[in-house]
Amino acid sequence: MSEPTGAIDVLVVEDDFMVARVHRAFVERVRPFRVAGAASTGGQAIEAVDRLRPDLVLLDLYLPDMFGLDVIPRLRTAGHDCDVMVISAAREAETLRGAVRQGVVDYLLKPFEFEDLRPRLERYAARRRRLLTTVVRGQADVDRVLAGAAVPAPGVTLPKGMSVETAELIEQALRDADGSMSATECAALTGVSRVSARRYLEHFTAVGSAEVSLRYGVAGRPERRYSWRG
Structure with missing residues (x-):
């Protein structure tokens, strides 16, 4: 994974080519993020993570070959520790609960604008920096890392x-x-x-x-x- 002061590499997983282009453009507008690659199926996503080793995956759920959440355990089984942010039109409560259980860092509903994605990326970058650089002196340090901006x-x-x-x-x-x-x-x-x-x-x-x-x-x-x- 990238160093805390360097770029944060992102893999965009989206089966609609035009939507993927928009997501890529949005990500590239937020520093220190950069798009390392894109995938349009779950199988391609798994292969791309293995090849590119991104820090963050923007994961659509309605993919042609599998449900997006099924990609995550396959990545973990393969030993990949990249973070996952779900970007999907899926509004079902069970899907949201499943995403939480899989440890996603955020869940953004489609359609959305740049100003909806930007603060989520900034929040992720800040929390990631805390995880990589924090020194735990007591419970307050642990709380700040786990709760992010809430503490x-x-x-x-x-x-x-x-x-x-x-x-x-x-x-x-x-x-x-x-x-x-x-x-x-x-x-x-x-x-x-x-x-x-x-x-x-x-x-x-x-x-x-x-x-x-x-x-x-x-x-x-x-x-x-x-x-x-x-």
């Missing part, structure tokens, strides 16, 4: 309209930066808008987690640049 870090309260997932993306960008960065640079790295990046950066500055400096150019306003204080 914020002790003492951390975000202003209304801000999400834990996006805050973690911005924080990671700041931590990984070689020096300081502008809101524009941060937006380009994380895939959020410049306005959103600026809002989170200013929040981190206000609570003392980041510090801001001014860079003066030839003309115009000085550029605000941010760096993580940790």
